[in-house]
Amino acid sequence: MPELPEVETTVRALRPLLVNQAITYVHNNWPRHIATPSLAETQYRLHGRHIQAINRRAKYLVFTLSGGETLLIHLKMSGRLLVVDRHETADKHVHTVFGLKNGQELRFWDQRKFGRVYVTRHPEQVLGRLGPEPLETAFTIQVLAQRLHGRSRLLKPLLLDQAFVAGIGNIYADESLFYARLHPQRLANTLTSAEVTALHTAIQKALTLGIEREGASIDLYVKPDGSKGDMQNAVAVFRRTGLPCKECGTPIERMVLGGRSTHFCPNCQT
DNA sequence: ACCGGAGCCTGTTAGC
DNA sequence: TGCTAACAGGCTCCGG
CATH class of the missing domain: 1.10.8.50 (Helicase, Ruva Protein; domain 3)
Incomplete structure (x- = not known):
């Protein structure tokens, strides 16, 4: 169950691999993985975006993209984010794939299909109800x-x-x-x-x-x-x-x- | 304000 | 041994 430490570990591992990379395509075989907007609009809005920063808020991964877009991923119960060469054999539990300009892919593996992907210009609309971050100094x-x-x-x-x-x-x-x-x-x-x-x-x-x-x-x-x-x-x-x-x-x-x-x-x- | 239950999923495991 | 039913769990929604 990915919780704060698992998501933080994932963010730290992804940062050196993905920051400054560009997204060239999005593949998906389970449309409910995409919470908002539609799959087609997600593909359109992510195409060509550069990943400027990767951070964590609660159990969400927060990808800050060029052009004012934010990609949010919640791993829920069984989600894994894997970075592999695009020629690596596909696994049946990979439901969403983000193609990168360098020939690699960010693959969202999710056996139980509870995970969700959001693309938004207003991440606070998704993250707004969350309580304080327990490891930040403001949490006294x-x-x-x-x-x-x-x-x-x-x-x-x-x-x-x-x-x-x-x-x-x-x-x-x-x-x-x-x-x-x-x-x-x-x-x-x-x-x-x-x-x-x-x-x-x-x-x-x-x-x-x-x-x-x-x-x-x-x-x-x-x-x-x-x-x-x-x-x-x-x-x-x-x-x-x-x-x-x-x-x-x-x-x-x-x-x-x-x-x-x-x-x-x-x-x-x- | 708080609680309990349903629903979303699939692989594993307990029980017959 | 082989089958089915229960279970695990993050989060949201609904009703009490």
Whole structure:
């Protein structure tokens, strides 16, 4: 599941390969991959554009293009972005292809077809509802405290809410709550100021570790060169049900919250 | 304001 | 062994 660290890893890998390249064509065999506008208009508007910059906002890749256009890609569950020579054999799970002037292709591999491509002159219309970036300096303890204040939601579903904080998914939500020693069913407005501080530290620690490890290849995620990340070898609780807690040895438990698997240590997290 | 469920998908896995 | 049904999960939309 590509989350903030996986998308950030992808962005960093794509930058040296794609910045200053020009898009020469767009191929697609699954039109629903293109969220907006139509496939035909996407092809027309991307033709000949230069990629000026590649950045990340939450779990979106943001390609700044010449002529005021922005290409947004969300990998959702199973998306991979791969850069290969255009003569490489096609894989049946590649649904959108961006041809480049240098003879390579940016291929959007997406087994479960949840991923989406947007072309827009107004990216804020797609990105506008997102909450703060958890690794930026503007995301202070005070900001987190303010956003938790008065909320009577369970911590786990709240961390997954992209309007609350952007970029956290199921892996890093569970890891963050473990580091903060907070039970996933705690209500947001019951945290002490010390616990808010612990949660802030924990979110940044989990995400930073994920970036350092170049993402978690637990399901289908791989880097643009096809190799795996390493975060799956560093998780404390995610999908470690029944295995001993790395802090106290108590078996990790699993429960479903908000329809999502949730993994936690029943002894450490209160 | 918050919660739960459906829907979008396909490959894997649990259960019979 | 071979089949089917359940499951995984990011996000949006809908109804309560």
